[in-house]
Amino acid sequence: MTxxxxxxxRRILLSIPMLLILLSVVFVVLRVAGDPVSxxxxxxxxxxxxxxxxxxxxxxxxxxxxxxxxxxxxxxFDLGRSMIWGQRPVLxxxxxxxxxxxxxxxxxxxxxxxxxxxxxxxxxxxxNKPADHAIRLYGIIxxxxxxxxxxxxxxxxxxxxxxxxxxxGRSDPRMAPEIITGLYVLDSILTMNLPGLIDSIRHLILPTxxxxxxxxxxYTRLTRTHMIDILQSDFIRAARARGxxxxxxxxxxxxxNAFIPILTMMGLQFALLLAGAVLTETTFSWPGMGYFLYExxxxxxxxxxxxxxxxxxxxxxxxxxxxxxxYVYIDPRIRY
Amino acid sequence: MISDLLRIEGLxxxxxxxxxxxxxxxxxxxFMKKGxxxxxxxxxxxxxxxxxxxxxxxxxPPGRIISGKIVFDGLNLTELSxxxxxxxxxxxxxxxxxxxxxxxxxxxxxxxHIVETIMAHETLTREEAEEKAIKLLEQVGxxxxxxxxxxxxxSGGMRQRVGIALALALxxxxxxxxxxxSSLDVIVQFQILDLMKELKNLYGMGMILITHDISIIPGIAxxxxxxxxxxxxxxxxxxxxxxxxxxxxxxxxxxxxxxIQHSDQKLKYxxxxxxxxxxxxxxxxxxxxxxYATEKCREEEPPTIMxxxxxxxKCFQY
Ligand SMILES: Nc1ncnc2c1ncn2[C@@H]1O[C@H](COP(=O)(O)OP(=O)(O)OP(=O)(O)O)[C@@H](O)[C@H]1O
Ligand code: SF4
Ligand SMILES: [Mg+2]
Numbered sequence: 087m088t089x090x091x092x093x094x095x096r097r098i099l100l101s102i103p104m105l106l107i108l109l110s111v112v113f114v115v116l117r118v119a120g121d122p123v124s125x126x127x128x129x130x131x132x133x134x135x136x137x138x139x140x141x142x143x144x145x146x147x148x149x150x151x152x153x154x155x156x157x158x159x160x161x162x163f164d165l166g167r168s169m170i171w172g173q174r175p176v177l178x179x180x181x182x183x184x185x186x187x188x189x190x191x192x193x194x195x196x197x198x199x200x201x202x203x204x205x206x207x208x209x210x211x212x213x214n215k216p217a218d219h220a221i222r223l224y225g226i227i228x229x230x231x232x233x234x235x236x237x238x239x240x241x242x243x244x245x246x247x248x249x250x251x252x253x254x255g256r257s258d259p260r261m262a263p264e265i266i267t268g269l270y271v272l273d274s275i276l277t278m279n280l281p282g283l284i285d286s287i288r289h290l291i292l293p294t295x296x297x298x299x300x301x302x303x304x305y306t307r308l309t310r311t312h313m314i315d316i317l318q319s320d321f322i323r324a325a326r327a328r329g330x331x332x333x334x335x336x337x338x339x340x341x342x343n344a345f346i347p348i349l350t351m352m353g354l355q356f357a358l359l360l361a362g363a364v365l366t367e368t369t370f371s372w373p374g375m376g377y378f379l380y381e382x383x384x385x386x387x388x389x390x391x392x393x394x395x396x397x398x399x400x401x402x403x404x405x406x407x408x409x410x411x412x413y414v415y416i417d418p419r420i421r422y
Numbered sequence: 423m424i425s426d427l428l429r430i431e432g433l434x435x436x437x438x439x440x441x442x443x444x445x446x447x448x449x450x451x452x453f454m455k456k457g458x459x460x461x462x463x464x465x466x467x468x469x470x471x472x473x474x475x476x477x478x479x480x481x482x483p484p485g486r487i488i489s490g491k492i493v494f495d496g497l498n499l500t501e502l503s504x505x506x507x508x509x510x511x512x513x514x515x516x517x518x519x520x521x522x523x524x525x526x527x528x529x530x531x532x533x534x535h536i537v538e539t540i541m542a543h544e545t546l547t548r549e550e551a552e553e554k555a556i557k558l559l560e561q562v563g564x565x566x567x568x569x570x571x572x573x574x575x576x577s578g579g580m581r582q583r584v585g586i587a588l589a590l591a592l593x594x595x596x597x598x599x600x601x602x603x604s605s606l607d608v609i610v611q612f613q614i615l616d617l618m619k620e621l622k623n624l625y626g627m628g629m630i631l632i633t634h635d636i637s638i639i640p641g642i643a644x645x646x647x648x649x650x651x652x653x654x655x656x657x658x659x660x661x662x663x664x665x666x667x668x669x670x671x672x673x674x675x676x677x678x679x680x681x682i683q684h685s686d687q688k689l690k691y692x693x694x695x696x697x698x699x700x701x702x703x704x705x706x707x708x709x710x711x712x713x714y715a716t717e718k719c720r721e722e723e724p725p726t727i728m729x730x731x732x733x734x735x736k737c738f739q740y
Binding site: 327338 | 480509513516519524527572
């Protein structure tokens with residue numbers, strides 16, 4: 087396992103330049119587009135007032151000085167302070183919104199994989215039958231769903247028309263659980279708050295389904311393709327000849343082998359999951375990082391936007407590392 | 423005839439491909455007694471594997487068993503439900519495959535393959551199944567420390583030993599070994615064949631040994647079943663067959679074996695191509711390649727004739 091450790095360290099070191107490039111691009115693009123002071127004060131504030139705040143925020147300094155200062159702070163894991171109103175530390179704001187995104191992501195991710203794998207296996211076992219054609223169509227359509235539109239349709243049907251489910255927010259304020267982890271479902275369980283649990287789950291359903299269906303198509307297609315291949319392979323034929331029950335053959339042997347490419351996709355899809363989460367959060371007023379980022383972009387809150395993007399990019403790097411480590415445990419042939 | 427372990431009658435297995443219907447097994451009859459070993463021989467594409475798989479009802483699509491009976495120990499396998507058939511696979515009839523490199527699940531430990539097979543058929547605890555699996559592995563010459571290893575950590579020969587252990591795990595009445603040594607190099611081939619002979623004496627199961635290499639048959643098979651173009655053309659006990667094959671195809675085949683004693687002897691090939699099983703030749707299927715072929719051979723299909731005791735041959739010469 088020492089070689090795995092070397093591999094991990096190398097991967098982390100390699101990701102640093104990548105993060106730096108990303109950060110530099112964001113840094114420049116943001117400043118080309120305008121600044122937070124005019125966005126905050128509107129066009130009518132006196133010049134002297136604008137100048138005063140710009141100076142206070144350090145925006146009067148040359149761009150490269152601002153950039154170097156930012157990097158220096160970043161090296162100490164200091165993301166700085168927000169540039170608008172309260173000027174709270176960026177990290178505090180991120181951590182405040184992160185659990186909501188995490189909760190939605192976990193829920194949508196799990197849902198998409200279960201749905202994708204299940205439909206994929208089903209389709210592969212009924213190859214070229216009507217059910218297979220229907221599921222293949224599903225796999226293609228979901229991939230081109232436009233989240234805000236799809237979310238709106240679900241809101242109209244299940245929220246407005248049928249009135250079954252809430253269409254925005256994470257909870258009814260009267261029932262919000264006491265915060266421990268920030269994941270409402272988990273917190274409700276930890277505090278044994280049943281109404282809170284039901285309420286948080288009800289709020290989670292529509293955003294989860296919206297994002298989950300969007301993400302599931304690729305797993306459907308991937309699972310189907312690999313299952314069809316694997317079901318024809320020699321070791322499956324041999325497993326049949328040993329008289330193993332069909333369920334063992336499908337789920338223990340075939341699916342486990344098909345899961346390796348699915349796992350790769352899970353690592354790659356993580357960025358898409360976060361992008362999808364941004365759109366889903368704004369559609370459902372879900373108070374997570376996406377919603378927050380969207381709001382701060384309109385205020386040109388430079389430090390917060392930069393901080394959030396660095397945070398998300400780091401998360402993506404970490405997840406892809408974790409996926410690599412999981413490989414080693416699933417596939418005995420892989421060694422780094 | 424009730425004492426037969428396996429009785430195949432009029433079996434037809436066809437593949438429905440885009441180019442047409444491949445008559446891979448066409449009206450085959452075969453009988454075997456308990457504990458007997460049959461060498462099923464024929465050139466590539468003659469339908470040996472299809473016949474072997476049909477016995478376990480594992481012909482891959484687009485193949486199907488069209489007609490015929492496969493009576494195993496009094497049970498007509500073609501009439502069993504899928505679940506009844508599953509209970510026979512691996513337990514009463516098992517299979518050793520040609521390519522040991524691809525016949526094991528790459529993500530599963532060697533030992534777990536065996537444990538899983540045992541537990542699919544017997545109500546044992548995991549510990550008991552493991553104990554049994556370790557014994558089996560030792561019997562095929564694999565040290566118990568290797569129980570936890572994965573297939574990719576084994577050589578081809580070692581994997582085939584695992585394949586054999588798997589086939590014997592439930593002490594079956596019949597093992598179908600489909601070219602078990604063809605993908606191994608020569609020395610390993612001999613080791614595996616020796617192991618199979620040894621285990622056959624120990625377990626006393628019946629065996630159908632499928633091969634295109636007739637030279638491995640002597641010393642292991644009691645009988646020879648010779649297949650040509652989806653049909654059984656000769657069925658004889660091994661000694662008589664090697665003394666004097668009756669069917670012209672069998673004669674040609676024996677002449678084509680390189681003989682170590684007469685290494686100066688030129689290797690003879692059977693002239694002509696194996697027939698197309700979508701449009702097989704009219705009359706006797708061997709007639710385009712047969713040196714003895716007559717007009718009749720090209721027009722009519724020869725019947726299967728009994729010669730002497732239990733010796734069958736499908737040729738007009740007898
Ligand atoms: N899955 C399949 N689909 C279509 N045709 C097939 C299929 N499998 C086998 N066949 C055809 O059936 C015939 C018999 O094949 P089979 O594999 O039983 O022969 P074999 O005697 O085992 O040959 P080999 O020595 O090459 O293994 C061949 O003509 C082959 O092309
Ligand atoms: S029937 Fe005729 S063609 Fe066929 S093997 Fe006999 S002699 Fe040859
Ligand atoms: Mg074959």
